[in-house]
Amino acid sequence: MHGKKEQEYIKKGPWKAEEDEVLLNHVKKYGPRDWSSIRSKGLLQRTGKSCRLRWVNKLQPNLKNGCKFSLEEERVVIELQAEIGNKWAKIATYLPGRTDNDVKNFWSSRQKRLARILQTTATTSKSQRNKAKVRDGFTLEDPNLSSPMEGEASSIMSQQSYSSFFNQNSDLVKMVPLPDLIKPNLPSCAINHVEQEFITPFESYKSTEQIAFPQDPELNTDVTFSMGSQDLITKIDEPNFIDVFSPMDASSEYGIGLELPIGLPFFEPSSGGSRIGTRDTVENSKNCDSFFDDFPVDIFDEMEPPATQSKL
DNA sequence: AATTGTTTCAACCGCCCCGGG
């Protein structure tokens, strides 16, 4: 490749270590800006956009690369997503070391996982709908419920039910006060987690404290997190999740482990503007059963099947 | 061990906004 063609050539795909080095040198000299000059100077055959993306997502210091989202990070994402939608860059500002891409990827993989499990469970419940009362996507009489996988699926499905509602029926959800989903008698192991410090754009705080984010003009609301509670959806991912919330767990009302994850957002219709929070600040909560009783069971039939990748 | 299915995540694409000319 020579002359003009060489100038026009734009390299794509994975970055090589040498390219990273060039990019880092540029940032050292000029700071994280003037991305397009990297190409115009002939330093790299990458677009300015590509250079910026590489820096932001992989090369800038203090990134938590290759590190799974902590429970608290997951909670922040879930609650903020419910509040402000898919504003990944905005949400990422609340998560030190995470980029918008990280948040986006976390969310989409979580959505896919939940959708898949929901579909599986919903299919099962549909076939048995007439046999027994459908509760939370499965039949109470279903002998399979005692199996770990069914218990897991059921728990996750509950989370998905709410997520889907937010995504697909956001207008409806805003009008309907959601029940508080938090079981008051969670096993201590689910509550006492490793204390982790976060640095928000505004302040640092301890995860076990009640966090009051300052008024955000864009959100037009106080964003309050109760970090003392736990987002159990993340527990589901843990190998010992079923052990923690086993069918024999006395705290389990239906013998399937925890019915619903906690930390899901709720909206108080009379609070003057939306506000997210947890059981800590809510009275008169409904349990998950009454919530699902409020909706036709067919609601899950409308769920889109999970995006399956067919690549062969 | 081989195959198939699933998940993760880096990177691209297109759209939009903004500022300079």
Next chain:
DNA sequence: ACCCGGGGCGGTTGAAACAAT
């Protein structure tokens, strides 16, 4: 007022890694 390029952002893709059979 308009155009253009740079940069920011959300959505999407697809290769690689991982898990299940």
